[in-house]
Amino acid sequence: MTQARANWSPAIETGLPAIDAQHKALFDMAASFRGEGDQIRVMKTLSMLSEYANTHLRDEEAMLAAIAYPKLAEHRLLHQQFRRMLRDLLDASRKLTLDEIADRIEDLINGWFYQHILTADAEYVDAVKASRTAPGTA
Numbered sequence: 001m002t003q004a005r006a007n008w009s010p011a012i013e014t015g016l017p018a019i020d021a022q023h024k025a026l027f028d029m030a031a032s033f034r035g036e037g038d039q040i041r042v043m044k045t046l047s048m049l050s051e052y053a054n055t056h057l058r059d060e061e062a063m064l065a066a067i068a069y070p071k072l073a074e075h076r077l078l079h080q081q082f083r084r085m086l087r088d089l090l091d092a093s094r095k096l097t098l099d100e101i102a103d104r105i106e107d108l109i110n111g112w113f114y115q116h117i118l119t120a121d122a123e124y125v126d127a128v129k130a131s132r133t134a135p136g137t138a
C-alpha cells in the first residue's frame, strides 16, 4: 500500500479542538520513529501509538454516535480498516527492521490517516458543529 504521504499541517485541522489534538498527537508519535535505534523503545512506541489510535477512533465514533451522524456506519468501516492495518503491523513488527517499521508507520499515519482526515473526517465537521450550536443543546 503506497499513498502520497504528508506531514501534519493546519490544512487538516477540523476546528474541533479535542479531535485536532488527538490527530496531531498521532503525527507527533509517528515522527518519533525515524532515526530511533533501539528495538525495545520502538516496540513500546508502536504499542503506545496503536493504543492511542484506538482511543481516538473510539472517541470519534462516540462523538458521531451522539449526534446520530448519518454516515457513521460507513465511517466505522474505514476505522475498522485502519485498526486492521495497525494490528497487522503490530503482528509483523518483530520480523521487521526498524527502518521497515518506520516506513509502515509513515504509510499508515502520513499516508492513510492523513487522507482519512482530509476526506472522511472533514465530512462530519459541519454536522458536529451544527449540533453544538443548535438551540437547546449545550
Ligand SMILES: [Fe+2]
Residues within 6 Å of the ligand: 060, 075, 079, 116, 120, 121
Ligand atoms: Fe475518522
Ligand SMILES: [Fe+2]
Residues within 6 Å of the ligand: 023, 056, 060, 117, 121
Ligand atoms: Fe479522526
